[in-house]
Amino acid sequence: MAEEERPEYWRWPESRWTNPDVDWKAGDIITAGVDVGSVSSQAAIMVDGQLFAYSNMRTGSNSPDSATNAMDWALKDTGMTLDDIHYVVGTGYGRVNVPFSNRAITEIACHARGGNFMYGPTVRTILDMGGQDCKAIRCDERGKVDEFLMNDKCAAGTGRGMEVFADLLSVPIQDVGDMSLDVEEEPEPVSSTCVVFAKTEATGLLREGWPKEKVLAAYCSAMAHRVVTLLERLGVEEDFAITGGIAKNKGVVSRLEAELGITTLEPRYDTQIAGAVGAALFAEALVKKQRKQAGG
Amino acid sequence: MRANYGYTDGSGEWYITIDTNKCDGCRKCEEVCPEGCFAIEVDDYDDEVAMITEVQRKKIKYSCGPCKPVGEEHVEPCHEACPHGAIEHSW
Numbered sequence: 001m002a003e004e005e006r007p008e009y010w011r012w013p014e015s016r017w018t019n020p021d022v023d024w025k026a027g028d029i030i031t032a033g034v035d036v037g038s039v040s041s042q043a044a045i046m047v048d049g050q051l052f053a054y055s056n057m058r059t060g061s062n063s064p065d066s067a068t069n070a071m072d073w074a075l076k077d078t079g080m081t082l083d084d085i086h087y088v089v090g091t092g093y094g095r096v097n098v099p100f101s102n103r104a105i106t107e108i109a110c111h112a113r114g115g116n117f118m119y120g121p122t123v124r125t126i127l128d129m130g131g132q133d134c135k136a137i138r139c140d141e142r143g144k145v146d147e148f149l150m151n152d153k154c155a156a157g158t159g160r161g162m163e164v165f166a167d168l169l170s171v172p173i174q175d176v177g178d179m180s181l182d183v184e185e186e187p188e189p190v191s192s193t194c195v196v197f198a199k200t201e202a203t204g205l206l207r208e209g210w211p212k213e214k215v216l217a218a219y220c221s222a223m224a225h226r227v228v229t230l231l232e233r234l235g236v237e238e239d240f241a242i243t244g245g246i247a248k249n250k251g252v253v254s255r256l257e258a259e260l261g262i263t264t265l266e267p268r269y270d271t272q273i274a275g276a277v278g279a280a281l282f283a284e285a286l287v288k289k290q291r292k293q294a295g296g
Numbered sequence: 297m298r299a300n301y302g303y304t305d306g307s308g309e310w311y312i313t314i315d316t317n318k319c320d321g322c323r324k325c326e327e328v329c330p331e332g333c334f335a336i337e338v339d340d341y342d343d344e345v346a347m348i349t350e351v352q353r354k355k356i357k358y359s360c361g362p363c364k365p366v367g368e369e370h371v372e373p374c375h376e377a378c379p380h381g382a383i384e385h386s387w
Contacts, residue, residue, distance in 0.1 A: 145297050148297070150300070
């Protein structure tokens, strides 16, 4: 039997954007942030504190290449080159491997700063749901971190886990959230968010005749519950926002809101670019500091 | 900044907390930790403070975990060493 090509259900759409209202040639300070995560990489370019362009793509097996690809894509058709950028900050899992960066800053500080820019100064608690780990962050009105909570690396409750589930159930990853909400009654969450165990459990549920929607509901619910325990330890102060890829999954977000009894701020930007935007803002502050020092 | 680094093992979810506002970078924790979990480094806001090193963050279950007390007696050398009480554990 000829092997049929199986669609890649886990593959989420990569994207790029340029701000048509910004004339970068008239800009004074041009900076960039590059966030090389374990699953996705982003580059964001800021011109005088305004977001000018960004790209969001999958991380490859090589961090320097992923950083370069993300940056090249963000710069594409803008007329701008890497030489026009005054300062680049690298962040994320592969932050020390960004070949053209001037400094590396942790993704915790960058997500807080980027979250502050993307959601406004009222945001106090940020949950970064990344590809391979989750971080709960509390910050002040300037986006400076007051407290953060991180765990050892594990795919449970993360984007990579969701990718595995999309693939297991042959559901395009963008549809997982909505589909998981298409259940008459909320099922019990799967007993473990550990991707290996959850996958085995889900296979068993499918065999019992559970529809895909119900299995996804049980998984999204377990994932929401896992991060709720993380957030409860930190203490959620509103306003609350979620960054990272899972923020796009309504199935997880709405269950998390229900369990915590709060609402999350509506995202105005691609939630995956928070780290890169924060890094670009750090870069801008560093340029200003350098200029001030140079000026005496 | 309160930095909470966590891990999960068979007995639950545990955190080591470093309050960098209390830390003056004296390096005592760095000297006493038998597993070398701590390092004094410049943080994102340009302060020289104690942190769990990047390498250690992924394996504190095995490096920090062994100091978790099994009975009443507490033996965390980092708690003893820090003159400002900047290091805590959730256990």
